[in-house]
Amino acid sequence: MKLNKARKYINRRKAIYAFVQRLLFRIKSFNQLFILIVAVIIGIGSGYLAVGFRTLILFFQNNLWGEGSLIEMVRATPLYLKIGIPVVGMIVVAMSVDYFAKEAKGHGVPEVMNAIATQNGFIRMRVVIIKALASALSIGSGASVGREGPIVQMGSALGSSIGQLFQVSAQRMKTLVACGAAAGIAATFNAPIAGAVFASEVIIGDFSVVAIGPIIVSSVFATITSRSYYGDHPAFTPPEYILNSPVEIIFYIILGVTAGLIGWMFVKSLYYAEDLFEGTKWPVWIQALVGGLILGVFAIFLPQVLGVGYESMDWALSGTIPLLLVVSILFGKIAATSVSLGSGGSGGIFAPSLFMGSMLGHSLGTVFHNLFPNITASPGAYALVGMAALVAATTNAPITAILIIFEMTAEYSVILPLMVASILATVITTRWLDGNIYTIKLKRRGIDIHGGADMALMSKLEISRLKQQFVEIIHEDNLLSELLEKMSRSDQNNFYVCKADDKLYGIITHGMVRRFLNRIEEVQPSTMTKDICDIHFPSVNDNTPIQELLKLITEHDLQAIPVVDQNGILTGQVLRSDIMREYQEMLIESQTAKTLASSFKYVHQYYHEKIEVIPGFRIARINPPSEFVNQTIQDLNVRKKYHIDILIIRKAIKDKMKDTIPTPSMHIKQKDQLIVFGAVKDIDFICEIF
Secondary structure, three states: OHHHHHHHHHHHHHHHHHHHHHHHHHHHOOOHHHHHHHHHHHHHHHHHHHHHHHHHHHHHHHHHOOOOOHHHHHHHOOHHHHHHHHHHHHHHHHHHHHHHOHHHOEOOHHHHHHHHHHOOOOOOOHHHHHHHHHHHHHHHOOOOOEOHHHHHHHHHHHHHHHHHHHOOOHHHHHHHHHHHHHHHHHHHHOOHHHHHHHHHHHHHOOOOHHHHHHHHHHHHHHHHHHHHHHOOOOOOOOOOOOOOOHHHHHHHHHHHHHHHHHHHHHHHHHHHHHHHHHHOOOOHHHHHHHHHHHHHHHHHHOHHHOOOOHHHHHHHHHOOOOHHHHHHHHHHHHHHHHHHHHOOOEOEOHHHHHHHHHHHHHHHHHHHHHHOOOOOOOHHHHHHHHHHHHHHHHHOOHHHHHHHHHHHHOOOOOHHHHHHHHHHHHHHHHHHOOOOHHHHHHHHOOOOOOOHHHHHHHOOOOHHHHOEOOOEEEEOOOEHHHHHHHHHOOOOOEEEEEOOOOEEEEEEEHHHHHHHHOOHHHOOOOOEHHHHOEOOOOOEOOOOOHHHHHHHHHHHOOOEEEEEOOOOEEEEEEEHHHHHHHHHHHHHHHHHHHHHHHHHHHHHHOOOOEEEEEOOEEEEEEOOOHHHOOOEHHHHOHHHHHOEEEEEEEEEEOOEEEEEOOOOOOEOOOOOEEEEEEEHHHHHHHHHHO
């Protein structure tokens, strides 16, 4: 009786699963309409996430410091609480992030960029919850960080989760993640255009119509959602601005260059603080304790640097602040933000960049206005331009910086100084830094965001596998006539000239010979191959990294490159076309594997061992046979022996099964599970014999 009930239960779940799959397939079949509808959902969802996040920040801030101006509340708080609140907040945040979701540490945007570049947009949904709580508590307890980074990460996680639900392709998944990022920026700053440009310029680096359309839609609906709660008004009220004299543009040029220098200083300071705390090897809670104590000192002497800092930015834009205080706040903010993030806090760097820019602009504007009052605007105008310039300097995204200030202030008259200062600041930091504040964090982890998944796949290629051992060889003392005869009978493009001891001497291509024959009347009958070959050529060996080979092929515009041993003897060649073909095969296999891995979670959930994914082909889950154990994928060569492919290896890690994409050098263990793909007859055969 119990067995029958269990079977009925399993069959019912199978039927529900099949119905859900058919429904999702029908929804996805509408193509662009489907993406736009999902973009609307992501926009609205991200808008509510932004509203909820801001409410959560106020909840922590009001309960920890009291209601009202954060600066005034901190000043009125007893000394022991000025130190105690940041300490407790930092410890709770750091330990929660370390235990539940390490991706939630830091400023968030690099994790989104990494997910798009190397993980096909897959982000865990738990990041939304942990990031929201950790960042809200960080900001609420006084950490000197912004709220836009967390909202970008939360919106991106929402987009990724919806993409996983509908099992979209890798390219669509990246678009949906970018939709969430754009919606987060748009909802935070009431800036739909800047949100869309930020996602396109910074997150995915793609302004194509296919990508930008859904991103814009998502930004629009996120903005509509946030405006329904906070109204449609600029985030800042800028001073009235008039370019009093064309000469004044010189001062904005100086501001742009200085913003580049301060941006460089901020990036260096941020990662120096990270290295300093991590280098101590202290437990996470002790690092957070030290960071909290430093923030407590700032709460006593310079409370303006705590939190997001919008109140202080308003002062810089509309009021007059003593020059010494502004400079102190500027450098204090650099230190406070670096300590907050370096010691384990969670929050963004966009708002701190705006804050520093406003203080820098106000301080320089004060100096310029005091020296040249008749031809310069008020310090507030320089503060506004400084905000854009500093953001451009740290993110290397001048278009986003210009648009976000324009949308946050609704002030168009200042657009010319904004453009000049932002571009100059970007030029300075791109010259002195190896990337922007986001990509540097990834490079420090060994992740090249520009190479991304492409270079990760390329790095798996080996020259020994790509090498063609059949090459056309001709000796250096052969006559030109012998070379021409050999060329007429060969389909090879490269001919390798070798010495008597078989060492490679030079290279001859069809193009070189054609150019030589254009002046055939000058050619002597005694001309030898060594007289016309190119002796300045690059070569590689079996152990040369694939990245170096690609660099040589690109720099020298080669169709093939020779492979030599340690003695300089030719052993083969690698063709550019073979590299591309092998890469494309690996890319298709990787994309298919990840898509099927996403689909196969339902196999585990509903106890299927085999699924027919397309007519005549199946994926199946098997335990590794004894002859597979401790063997590498390359040694097994199951494609040749059994006509199947191993798509996923489910490895037991800390009592959990983790899906990994197999690589040629990966060893199969006894506790692993193999997810294989092939024709129905081949899958049935391997399941029967094993």
